[in-house]
Amino acid sequence: DIPAATASRLGLYLRELQHFLRGGTETIKSNALGRRLGLSDSQIRRDLALFGEFGKRGVGYNVSGLVQALRRALGTDGNWNTILIGLGNLGTALVRYRGFREQGFRLQAIFESDATKIGTELDGIPIYGIDDLEQIVPRLNAQMAILAVPVGPAPALARRLADLGIAGILNFAPVSLALHDEVSTVDVDLAVELQRLAFAVVNSDRS
Amino acid sequence: DIPAATASRLGLYLRELQHFLRGGTETIKSNALGRRLGLSDSQIRRDLALFGEFGKRGVGYNVSGLVQALRRALGTDGNWNTILIGLGNLGTALVRYRGFREQGFRLQAIFESDATKIGTELDGIPIYGIDDLEQIVPRLNAQMAILAVPVGPAPALARRLADLGIAGILNFAPVSLALHDEVSTVDVDLAVELQRLAFAVVNSDRS
């Protein structure tokens, strides 16, 4: 079992390596990866050795091999059937973002409460009414749900998803979903990213 | 100096504690915080001791005192003058998100290339043309910029922001900005959050 803090770092390595792969880089040294992420060489080598990846001395790691191994270790080498709830500003930006598909998350359906959106499609993805959640989700074999709705309806929707056997919920609403252990949840708060930025600015020797 | 990995954890503690504060909780034990974040008691106590916060045995930590201390440690107790570049789906969701203000990030201006948006306002925030960036930014004393534009224009815009002396850039475009050390940047990739979720699902004993 890989500890959660290591898994977050592996996710960051994977993203950087996919940038390099897209740019045509074939091998990379741990210090090149470390510089971009602000991590030490030895931390990166230790993390990658956890799942049996050792770079060749003087040459480095094979980028595409490392990407495959990281995806396997992180559980994103398969296809996750994913649904989105809430197609407002944030939900629309998430549907359009290519990064999810690249990590193996296949968006299959969108659910909305706004009558003007129900029954239409976005980029080929059907938009269903939220009242039909219980009928549609079992047919899709959906495993993941992204919650991009206001704070009010979020906890009740999460309860419905848990009852339908959804395995994981990515929650953007700034409210605790208060689900017991039956469902894995990750709360996203972009303010935490801004905090990371403020911290980097305060701690850089420029200031 | 606090290491970056610790700072990310402090950011997560701060967010959880602000949830508790909003809910009226006055004291909290490290294991209650740990359960919500999947971290051990001893990790939390060690992190908080770093900046002199010690809970009272049997009682726990004072929530509002801890929030103040964390904000000071993370550099988000002040006000950061922030600008947003790109008011598409993602940019609009970010303007509307209350969480930024709560962390001390004050959005002062939006910049766009779309003529239909220039010269208008959103929630009282003026939308300027991107060509006027060099005239407007010095007047605002802006320190942070959020980049929510497509991949194409992102690196050139980042260069212009660096030349204007912006201290930090939060970048959502899936492309490396390739700035040298003069500016702190944080790349956000929400696919990394979905990866964290996939990892949690794969590693939970439910599966």
Ligand SMILES: NC(=O)c1ccc[n+]([C@@H]2O[C@H](COP(=O)([O-])OP(=O)(O)OC[C@H]3O[C@@H](n4cnc5c(N)ncnc54)[C@H](O)[C@@H]3O)[C@@H](O)[C@H]2O)c1
């Ligand atoms: N965590 C973050 O960093 C972050 C950043 C931006 C926004 N947000 C949050 O994300 C959420 C969405 O933000 P937004 O800007 O897209 O808001 P929005 O108002 O533009 O969109 C919300 C959408 O949800 C739909 N909706 C409402 N109730 C519903 C229900 N019961 N079932 C299905 N759909 C329902 C609405 O019709 C609307 O389309 C908000 O909670 C906001 O606070 C979080």
Ligand SMILES: NC(=O)c1ccc[n+]([C@@H]2O[C@H](COP(=O)([O-])OP(=O)(O)OC[C@H]3O[C@@H](n4cnc5c(N)ncnc54)[C@H](O)[C@@H]3O)[C@@H](O)[C@H]2O)c1
């Ligand atoms: N990192 C993530 O997790 C994530 C998630 C969703 C979207 N994104 C990315 O965020 C960016 C924005 O996404 P979106 O869905 O809001 O796209 P969008 O097309 O809806 O919005 C882009 C906006 O940028 C403006 N723009 C274009 N060129 C500009 C320039 N030179 N100067 C100023 N403004 C300019 C456009 O007029 C438009 O309003 C994209 O790069 C997308 O890939 C990232």
